[in-house]
């Protein structure tokens with residue numbers, strides 16, 4: 001059972017995001033990068049499956065700048081066995097091209113189960129897993145909260161949707177995206193961290209995959225801007241009963257919501 | 259340009275999100291055709307409503323095996339339809355099923371896809387897609403480089419157009435041969451322990467945070483919600499404390515909602531919470547701390563003890579809503 005986890009390094013949610021002067025990207029300096037929080041659930045699930053099945057191998061891959069090595073190193077420290085970096089040089093990728101590169105990489109590594117996060121909290125498209133699955137012609141379930149093995153070739157996946165839980169039966173190989181609730185991610189042990197320092201992070205170059213990313217770009221980012229600030233709100237004063245009456249009146253007469 | 263839209267049925271009803279997609283398609287179509295696809299079982303009852311939202315064609319793909327969502331068969335059907343109809347644009351709701359379909363279909367067709375769009379504009383004769391990134395701290399604009407393109411639209415953002423009961427869409431039944439070798443199958447749908455209103459498509463949400471102090475106190479919010487026909491949401495700390503189930507969590511690790519009205523009670527307004535609700539049309543904050551961050555995004559705020567304010571609000575709303 002070969003499990004490949006796709007992880008992305010993203011700015012910490014607390015990070016102050018500054019748009020560059022050309023409005024095409026953000027200023028990276030000063031940003032603290034973390035592993036995309038949903039990808040931590042994917043990593044944890046891979047480790048749990050490995051611990052349960054005796055023949056599982058785990059690998060983690062990321063497509064990104066050289067700094068993303070840190071994210072791979074953290075994954076190794078948790079106990080993932082193999083790490084692959086696909087360096088993204090100074091060209092821009094969209095969701096199709098990045099998923100295409102990831103799919104080709106996974107193909108090269110071999111796979112039975114591909115795990116990713118439900119969405120990257122920076123670009124927030126929630127599409128990469130589905131595109132990988134489609135390109136590899138294998139099934140996809142997003143937002144998994146439970147994965148159970150039926151046998152070596154089939155799994156059951158639970159996901160919550162609008163209050164209900166859908167339970168799918170899926171033939172492997174498959175792509176599953178992880179959601180909060182799937183598991184409780186562990187912390188790396190000191191020993192894990194020490195061992196990870198010595199492990200090799202292999203590199204697969206995009207060119208070596210036989211890909212010219214320029215031919216794959218489908219979508220162009222044209223501009224970044226800050227959201228228009230919400231207009232300054234009103235604090236309703238007076239005693240609380242008056243405030244409540246004013247509020248109800250506002251909602252009915254001004255906002256016309258009630 | 260013809261626009262293809264995907265309708266979505268839940269609990270034997272066409273979802274509001276599908277009507278929003280139809281409305282946006284109609285606005286963009288500018289005289290060209292809007293073709294709506296419906297996949298499922300027993301679909302004839304929905305045509306009148308779809309028609310009144312201005313569709314020129316309704317494609318029905320009916321089969322008992324399609325009564326339940328199946329990302330593989332649904333996306334295969336859509337890929338075939340899009341190849342045949344060659345619409346310029348494919349629009350669908352950006353909810354869980356919609357986003358899965360969007361990824362699978364767009365990748366098969368190798369077309370541009372913008373997910374979770376909050377606005378669509380025509381600029382220099384090209385479509386510009388707006389999508390918030392970095393937890394809503396930045397708004398990104400995209401253009402498609404492919405002539406066919408797809409976008410998934412965030413629910414509750416795009417306004418509905420006025421219904422036109424006189425519009426007569428052409429209804430076309432497409433044949434379908436069920437596949438018996440599907441790689442994915444929905445085995446069952448487990449019902450929630452108790453039936454409560456779901457938050458992702460609710461028009462009004464009353465939401466509680468750690469200021470509620472204990473699980474029982476959510477009763478106060480439930481009473482207010484009942485008067486308003488609202489759903490009850492929660493902050494992460496309220497969920498982590500075990501007061502509410504995770505499915506009701508609003509925010510970065512919960513759901514992104516954009517109701518018409520969001521009432522935040524005893525919620526401080528951490529960035530990870532704001533990500534989930536700052537696109538709500540009207541936000542009300544009730545917090546005893548006048549410095550609380552939530553007031554920065556609120557349209558109206560009341561500084562005070564929620565245990566006093568919420569029952570007063572319930573009472574006032576009751577007065578106007580029961581008259």
Ligand SMILES: Cc1cc2nc3c(=O)[nH]c(=O)nc-3n(C[C@H](O)[C@H](O)[C@H](O)COP(=O)(O)OP(=O)(O)OC[C@H]3O[C@@H](n4cnc5c(N)ncnc54)[C@H](O)[C@@H]3O)c2cc1C
Nearest residue numbers: 006063093094095116117119120123124125126127128221
């Ligand atoms: C400077 C800049 C310019 C950009 N320009 C464009 C542009 O012109 N057009 C455009 O469409 N987009 C552009 N993007 C967006 C970028 O290409 C997205 O990262 C890409 O679309 C993937 O989508 P996502 O990050 O929303 O991932 P999602 O689909 O939300 O990610 C889901 C999951 O997929 C996996 N995953 C995602 N990305 C990776 C990765 N790189 N490596 C490994 N696993 C991953 C993770 O498990 C993640 O949890 C730009 C981004 C930047 C920073």
Ligand SMILES: Cc1cc2nc3c(=O)[nH]c(=O)nc-3n(C[C@H](O)[C@H](O)[C@H](O)COP(=O)(O)OP(=O)(O)OC[C@H]3O[C@@H](n4cnc5c(N)ncnc54)[C@H](O)[C@@H]3O)c2cc1C
Nearest residue numbers: 467468469493494509510511512524525526530531546564
């Ligand atoms: C990676 C990550 C992901 C996260 N994801 C989410 C997420 O999805 N959703 C989310 O909500 N959070 C999320 N958080 C947590 C977030 O940072 C905050 O900790 C959380 O939102 C705070 O919840 P709260 O507002 O209920 O609690 P607090 O911050 O403790 O605020 C309670 C508020 O109640 C007020 N209050 C207390 N008593 C009363 C009273 N009697 N009357 C009126 N007001 C009162 C207080 O003044 C205070 O402002 C995430 C954090 C991280 C790091």
